[in-house]
Amino acid sequence: MRLRALFRAGLATTAAVGSLATAAVVAPTAQAATGNLQITKVVVNGGQDIVLGTAVKSVTVTATISEDSGLKAVWMHLEQRSGDNLRFDVHGLATCSGTGTVKTCSRTFTFDPRSDVIYNSLAGRNGWWAYVQVEAQDGDYASGDFPSVGLRRQTALTMDAGPEPVRKGTTLTASGRLTAANWDTNTWTALSGQSVQLQYCTYPCTGYTTVRTVTTNSTGYLKASLTASADGYWRWYYPATTWAQPRISNADFVDVR
Template structure:
């Protein structure tokens, strides 16, 4: 059964406190020769979550012991007392003295993500039992990023445009906002550096033309001289708590 990121939310003249499962300080212990050799979360990709729609991902922990691996418990914990348990029983696939134990997690932003503070670096907690009674446990077997999803638009005008004339490229950067009542929405992502990129007609890759900062309302706007036909787009690199995102492309015909 999935456990919510928080245990309870108390309302006193509005929301005044959020309490949850508290992650303890980092600790590892064990017995015998049991050890963890690899941890892979979501296939090695960041876990990106928007405003609606549950996100399902896996955590695969590979461990070994001379006698073989019997079972494993896997949980994940993050900032703001975030804590999740698997939605399915952990399954271990043996391979000689080692085994890869996989846990499946499902996170619904409307139910499980009560604050934006849950975005950031998360850790994998695991306990591994060997067939001979040995074990190994650690609160930080691996780490990954659980990020707020972003959206980015682009518009280049006028279309078509005469060569040498001014071309204006605009856009807007927004991000997922997680709310304690599940009233999630997309909000402006202001004061962020975003690259304006161009791909000449017939070319395979984009090149950076300039970097522009979003306004307080998340808006982007810049001007330049039109020279050749091609695609324009904005590209946001993201950071620890926010996912990278590129806009679609807007092709401009230069006459």
């Protein structure tokens, strides 16, 4: 088991707080507890996967803690692990509120894709954990690992359908392009080999139907040709994998005459 950061009264509180450095202070075993102190709930990013583009994003970890005395210190980590290999870690002291036995503590971390510690292979749901460690005023202690949401690469998807207008019974062509934030280069790059659904809604639109599934080419482009039958809206829908953000393109209305 890797080393944990353990904050106690009298230790320096500024060094490495909120940094990306790996903690180097020995801590008790995860899931340990003494007294009646309990960590009853931990939520990362409101329970939604973290979607990260090429700009800085704030991510909040919130813990609900049951304890009959005051809290001395609450330390939080948000990390990604592969076996014993710690691949990503942000950590720091949380801020707490609540005067009864139930306290709410939170810490907001900064994800900066321009740094060299965030790269494409971190995307997905596997290996992401929140670690919370709590000390109470009466000496009670609790710590544990809690499942976290995943990290997804932000996507963009365009749609163009035409010609406009188009004669009934002739060919209508839908095209578009799928791209995603690339944290290795801090740019937007094509997503190739991805299945994207072409959806249609007859005017007046009450609901879309998938009419074809298309795979993006090596440069992320999509193209499909169909027979024009009636006025309606066309769009692309990318359901995504666990490492990318699902995306619906703009809807393009085509007048069929």
